[in-house]
Amino acid sequence: MTERPTLRRYMTRHSALDGLDPNLIFLIEDIASACRVIGNSLRNAAFEGNHGLVGDTNVQGEDQKKLDVVADETFARICENSPRLAALVSEEREEATWLKEPEEGDYLLYYDPLDGSSNIEVGLSVGSIFSICQVEKDGDRTLLKKGRAQVAAGYAIYGPAMMLVLTLGHGVDGFTCEYGTGDFRLTHPSMTVPAKTREFAINASRYRYWQSPVRRYVDECIAGTEGPRGEAFNMRWTASMVAEVHRILIRGGVFLYPQDTENAAKGGRLRLLYEANPMGAIIEQAGGAASTGTMPILDLMPDDFHQRVGVILGSADEVNRVAEYHAQDRAAG
């Protein structure tokens, strides 16, 4: 029978093999617990009066759903127990939450508690995204770190099954929450982004705002067998980044939420520290690529913890092609 170790067993093995810090294990277990509870809140939302809007906007100026708040509070309440967690940065909170005086090696948790929440009432997949970095020296309150500094990253997807997808910097593994026990068990070891793809995901209603390299790329895909690519492409858009990234990990593809003329003043649409960086790490660790269009996402130095950025990620050949179109566009002036 196929062995399907629990998340705890998997991490304990990593601890023995490559010295994974037990405090990081505790934190990831807390994140997994928070995701389990959020999954239950999603399932029971109609009974608990948790559908709909709070009637307020979050720090991003976006309508806040009741479940955004429930998920944020769940994450914070459960993860705050982690003994070496120094600070939390959430999409739903304007300020960082410091939990202790930071000491070297303490952890910093960045998270989007409920990504794609417009999908909830229509019964489509949503997720939670997280990224973990470390305090570099005692007393250091620096929260602005490049994506390369992440020591772990991942997401939970609340879909037909609940899954946790995780990287500890050595590849990507996927765990399915077993109905009944609630255990996350390793069902998708060594996930890789298939190199060859004929599927792209972009919100095409924004065509009028796109810059020419993005238009060129999408136009060529749409031109199909008669176009320069000589191949027919398919398009998908779920409006939930977690669902798009999960699909790309399973069957390949490329996801674009580029900086365009409408969102450029804000830097883009998606957030760097708790969306683009963790998803960029997952995709790179799975053999794909993640770019802003002009540079690898993970090399970008943030200047604000709610910073937004253009995101192009997925199969490396396609991401590199879009980056190359940007480079040619810049060279042409």
Ligand code: F6P
């Ligand atoms: O960040 C929020 C998010 O919901 C992403 O998950 C998703 O990719 C995107 O916004 C959807 O954007 P749009 O509303 O343009 O479809």
